[in-house]
Structures are given as structure tokens and as C-alpha cells.
Amino acid sequence: MNHSATILDKAAIERTLTRIAHEILERNKGIEDLCLIGIRSRGDVIARRLAQKIEQIEKVSLPVGIIDITLYRDDISSPQGGQPQVRSTKINFDLNGRKIVLVDDVLFTGRSTRAAIDQIMDFGRPRNIQLAVLIDRGHRELPIRPDYVGKNVPTSRDDDVKVSLSETDGEDKVELMSKAR
């Protein structure tokens, strides 16, 4: 039997994102040259929510971009099987000299982050790249460390962390799905 436990509920997600928004502002001493880039899918939703919160605080809107990292993954094109769906990347602003906060829902092996960083580098030369994640579940395979973490969740490698957001999934919830052992 599989087992699932709620890690964050709607209110907790809300509080967490508010805190991260404040941390981003604090650390960057304002919003100058700041932008958010969300990784598809759900990282882009979280990025938009963070931008709204920052706008509520600072009364200025931040540029938000979306990247699809599929074509930068290191595991495509092995023989047989199907290719993942490619979606478009939308970054409608110049990245040169920007401070970028890369936003993802769950940080796991770090490979998505690596792919996202590579892709961002192909778009320009930002001043720096920071990483914000809603959940850090450990098991890193690359030397990557988040700057902003919603919640650290100890997991087993076989576990699954399921992030649901009202924009894409109809409700706000983060669950830990454990395989029966």
C-alpha cells in the first residue's frame, strides 16, 4: 500500500511564499535589476505568485520569465521510448546584467537546475543566478544549493513529492507519497 502525507496545505504554502518573497527582497536590497524565471511546469506558477507578493510589498512589478528545460536535459535521446513534450520558453526581457531568481517547485537531483542554468547562459550574461524552491527533498547529484527554501523534506529516493497548485491542479497542496515497503 502506498502512503501519502500532507506536508504543506494551502495556508502553509501561502505563508511560505510570503516569507520567500521577503527574503528575496531582503537579500537583494530591493528589486533593482531583479527578475524571476520559473521552470516549467509549476516553477513558473510559483514564480508568478512570488512576483505578485513582491509587487504587493514594493508596488513595482518584476519581469517574470518561463523556461522549458527539455532540450537541455542530459537524458534525452537514449534509444527507444518516447520523447518528453517540449514547450516553449518565454523570456521577453534582456538577461544581461540581471539578478535572476530561478524558481522551481521541488529540488531533487539538481539536474533540472543545471539544465536551467545552462539555458539561461545561452540567453545572456546575468549578474548572478539565485535559486528558490518550494521543497528541497535532498539526494543531490550535482553541487547545487538553493538560496531560498520553502521547506526541507527528508525523503527516501523512491518517494515522490507531489506539488499541487490551484492554477494547474485545482488546489494548493504538497504531499509526500511513500511506496509501500
Next chain:
Amino acid sequence: MKILIKGGRIIDPASGTDAVMDVLVERSGVTKMGKNISSPSAKRLDADGLIVSPGFIDMHTHLREPGREDEETIESGSRSGIAGGFTALVPMANTDPVADNVEVINFLNAQAEKHAWTHIYPVGSVTRGLEGKAITEIGEFKEAGAVAISDDGRPVVNSKVFTLALDYASMFGLPIISHCEDVFLTEGGCMNEGLNSTILGLPGMPSAAEEIMVARDIAIARLTGGKVHIAHVSCARSVELVRAAKRDGVHVTAETAPHYFSLTDDAVKTYDTNAKMNPPLRTAEDVTAIKEGLRDGTIDSIATDHAPHTQVEKKVAFIEAPFGIVGLETCLPLVITRLVNDGVLTLSQAVAKLTVGPARILNLPMGKLEVGARADITVFDPAYEFTVDTSTFQCKCRNSPFNGWRLKGGAVHVIVDGQLRLHDRRLVG
């Protein structure tokens, strides 16, 4: 101008009319038909005892213009047509230059406008220069008024070219008039291959040469759905092939010429070059089959294949003479004498082969005699008996095998587009 035709027997096969009525023509149209029409201002034509029918159409004529105006012109050919009762001619494309481009068709139209006694409906060639290779600009021909396309005088030997041409022509609704001859089988021949050719020692042209091409054309008409009209059917098996194809719903029609139901290859026995035409005169069995084809409707139309040649050309050894005979002025008498009087066709059936038959094949705006129709009218006397004298022909040439024949039937009055062109057997110019 008004013309009142009084007391004639109206035969209009298109509507099935066969009754004694008067016909009033005003300007270019038929405006009244009925008993006891009076119109004091109209020119009165007495038609007591005469037949009043839609104007005859000859769907297969060689007018030789441009190129051989010494043999015939649009003027002389159409004058001959009027004398024979025809109100429309369809000249074939094998002129010089060939009607393989729209300029020649425009020339024909312009000449017809100026000089023709009858309506002239041009035909464009199927292939450039009648060479059987490159198809012509049929779309332009259609716009210039062509009613069919034909390489007549020759077959389109290459079946692929014929197929493409038929496909292409069908876009414009134009039929191909096909001269059916396997030219390899007839090469060097000058008469029907049979007992007579053996006795006369003349190289033959077997009827198989015609049958092969009729069968091929039918197969291609079946494939493409295009319209094929078999010109000058001369032999029994061609009739059978067309009959079977029509039964299957293939878009095929056919014509024959008066000589093919009036003569056999016995006519060649005197080495008379006026009995030399292509296809050649066949046998008595073929004549019987052609009559049966006319009777049962397999053959839709009678056309003259009027093909004038000068005496200089014809007065040579049989094998060296050109193919073809004149026919516009002997057509009606042969139809009356050989078909109607011999009981092969009723008068109405015979008239249909000269009027509504060809009009339907070529989609011509004529072939009917009714109120509202264009006034193209032939008044003829089926009882008129005369001896054919080629020296009185209106056409330029005298190459007819019927000189001296005693025949019955002749045109008396002919109205073309509301104009009286033949009045009491005399041309009105």
C-alpha cells in the same frame, strides 16, 4: 423580316411533333406555330405537301479554307450546304494551316461572319499539326467557339496522348470526334480489304483497322468518362462495339455517311476514283449493319464527310487518288431514297439524324423547331425526283460517285437565322 410558312407538315423529332401547321418567323426566331396563322406583312412560303423541319446540321464537313481554296471555301461549301438543305456546317480542323491554334479558329469565325451562307461551328485539332504528339490549347478553342476537337483525317495513334486529350477536353465539355483507323493495318491500302480488292489487285484496308480503334476509343472513353464521337462508321463490327458501349453507359456517340449505307466496294470495280474514300466502301453485310445501327439508334447522326478534291487530283490511277467525295448536295436525297423510302427509318427518325442528333452531340443551340427556337428551318420535298448532275453542284468540286443516279428528295426552302437563303430551290444571296 417576317416569313410565314403555310401548310407544311412539321416534323420536329426533338419534341415528337408531326402535324400540319403554319410557322411564323420574325427576325431570327420562330414566334408562332399553329393552324391558320395569318400575317399579311410576312413573306409567304407555300409548303403544301412539303416537310418543314429544323435546319439540317452537317457535323462533318471539309471546307478546305484556309489552304486549299481551289477545292472549296467557306463561301462555296456553305452555299452547297444550303442547296442540300443544311443550315449549319462543322468544318474539320485538317486545313492548312491546321486549326491547332486559336488564330486559325478566329480566322474561320471571321471568314464565316463575312462569307458563310450557313452557321459555321469550328472544330479545333486534338494535337499540334495533327501529328498526334502535343495536345492543343483546347481551353482557348472553347472560348473561341469550337464545338469539338478532332484530328479527323488521321487517328490519334498514341493511346496515352488520346487519353490525356480526352481528359483535357472533358474539362470544357467538348467531345473528341475520332477518325478510327489503325494506320499500320491500312498503310498503303486504298480500298476495303476483301474479295474485290483481291480481284482488282488493289492493296486493302481491312475493317479490322477501324474496329481496333473504335474498341480502343471506347475503352479510353470508359476510363476517362470523356465524350468520344466515332466519325464515319463504315463497318458492321464498329456498330456492334458502339451498341455495346452505349448499353454500358459509356459516353460514346457515332455518325455514318450516306455512302456507307448507299454503296459497297462493288463501286470500286470500275476503278472509279470517286468511289475512293477513307474509311473505304465496305460490303453488303456492313451496309445492312449500318442501316440497323441507324434504325436502333446506335448511330446518332448522319454526316456527309464532304471532302472536295479537284478533277486534277482525282483523275489519276485509283491507288494514287486522294481519299474523299463531296456529299452536301446528295445527302438528303440518299437519306430519303435509301433509308426512308426503303423502310429503314421513318421520316421523323431520318430528320433526327440530321438535326437533333448532331445538335445534342455538339451541344449546338439548334436542332429543334418550336416557338422561341432560332429560325433555322429546312423545308424539303421527299417526293421530288431528279437525276444527280454533278455539273449543277454549288460546291467547287465534282468528285461524287452518285452522278447520274435517279434519287428522290430535295430541299425547297432554307431559312438560316431568320433569313431566307433558299427559295423554291433557288439560292437567295
Next chain:
Amino acid sequence: MRWNRKDLLGIEDLSVEEINHFLDTAFSFREISTRPIKKVPALRGKTIVNLFFEPSTRTRTSFELAGKRLSADILNITTAASSLVKGETLIDTAANLEAMKIDMMIMRHSASGAPHFLASRVKASVINAGDGSHEHPTQALLDMLTIKDKLGKIEGVNVVIVGDILHSRVARSNIWGLTKLGANVSVCAPRTLIPRFIEKLGVKVYCNVYEAVRDADVVYILRIQLERQKSNYFPSIREYARLFGIDREKLRHLKKNAVIMHPGPINRDVELSGDVADGENSVILEQVTNGLAVRMAALYLCSGGDIESEDTY
């Protein structure tokens, strides 16, 4: 859905889901060519051969550029340069390339069915870049992408294909694809250039261009091969242009916002007049842009790759 094909040989055997998935993927790829660095690492290390047995500049260039933008190594073999002229068979050439560990072959051949023959005999992916008069799948896909882009949908759209249907692989692939996606497809050409039985593919047949284009949302004009005149498919370029060439005069019989398409290269003033080709209804250059995206998608999708679900990455 997932794309599970090694080869892209034709549209006939693709499902509606596969076509839609392909078009969605191609749509995403279009953005890459607008980036400052127009290159992604997706096919890094892959070797692709452009195997062209028939001359083509556009399609070959489009595939080559697509491969390069995906970071693949791509090389061109054209007839003149290949051993085929020395008598080597197609299968030998393919076997040799495969022995050099080629991952993908893009093939154009004058013989219908040649890429299918190859695909069944090699492990590498085969993408058909046009085989005889049979299929040209990437052309049809880029055309469908263009129509979807311009009209917002394909279902219910009236598309008329004008030109040499008989010899056209572009027409066949488009007929398959467009009818699958619910478009109303007609063909219009001289009778001689319409293959018999084509209506069995679910298209209407016209020989009169004015009737054909009256309700058209898209008029797709095919290149007329001038040498077809010699084979009697039409009597002259002049008559073809007059009856079937799309020019300003015929344009007036079209809906105002009808879209003009052509797979290129154009015989200007034969099948399509220059002013219409360059006019506001024309989307011919958008087709070229979409062609690149479609070919990137084809290379990407056919390169295989069974990866863990996105969420566990």
C-alpha cells in the same frame, strides 16, 4: 501522449493524436530560432546524414539548419557526391553509413517507397524528405502548422490544392493530414493532372478554378513542373497560367482573408503571379519559417529517448 516512432515516413499512418502532438512540439521549437543563441544541446553528439538523391536546396537546407540548431552533427550526401553513381545500391550505401554509426538519415529519393525500404533495413531513424510522388511528411506538417497558426484551427477549414496533383507528394501528404484533422479538402487541376480515384481519399475534385476557390479559406498552389508540358499533361504554359494560374484577377474571386500557400520554389507568373506571391494574402515565407521548426521537431521526436518522468528529474 508520447511519440514512439523511430521513423517519420509519411502522414498516412499517423494518428490524429500523433499529428497534433507533432504540431504542438513544432510550435514550441519555433521560439528557439528567435533566441540570441539559436542553438540548444538536445541532440548533442548525434550524427545525422542528409541523403538526397534528388536535387533540393530548400528542404535540405531546412533540415541541415534544424539539425545544427539542435547541436547534432549533420552532413550532406547528394547524388553527385555519392557512390550511387558508381553502381552501389541504396541498401549498400545505407549499410555503410550505419557501419559508421549514423543515428539518423534524412532521405529524399525520386522513387516512391525508397525511404520505407531503407527504414525497414537499418537501425537508424529514417525521415522521409520526399519520395517520388508518394509523401513529403515534413512539408505537410509545416503546412498544417501554418494553417493552424493563421486560421486558429484546421477542423472545418476549406483547403483547395491547385496544381499538378498527379505527381505531387506534397498534395498527397497534405490530403492525408488535413482530412485527418477535419479540414474540407478539394483539389483543382487540369483533368490530366488529377489522379483517377483521388476522390476516394475524401477530397472534392474541380477542373474549374473559379468554382474551386469560391469558398476556400486556404488556396494551396503547387509548383507546376514545366517539363510536364512535353508529356502532354497540358498544352502550353500560357493556357495553364490562364486557366489555373492564381493571379490578381482570380484573387478577386476568393474570400478577402483567404490564405495563399505554396511549397516553393515558385514559377512566378505561371502557377502563381508575382504580385500575389508577395501580396498580403500570401504566407509563403511563414511556411519556410515553420518548416525549420517542424524539421527540428522531427529530428527531436525521432531521436527517441525514454526518460524518467519529468517530475522525478
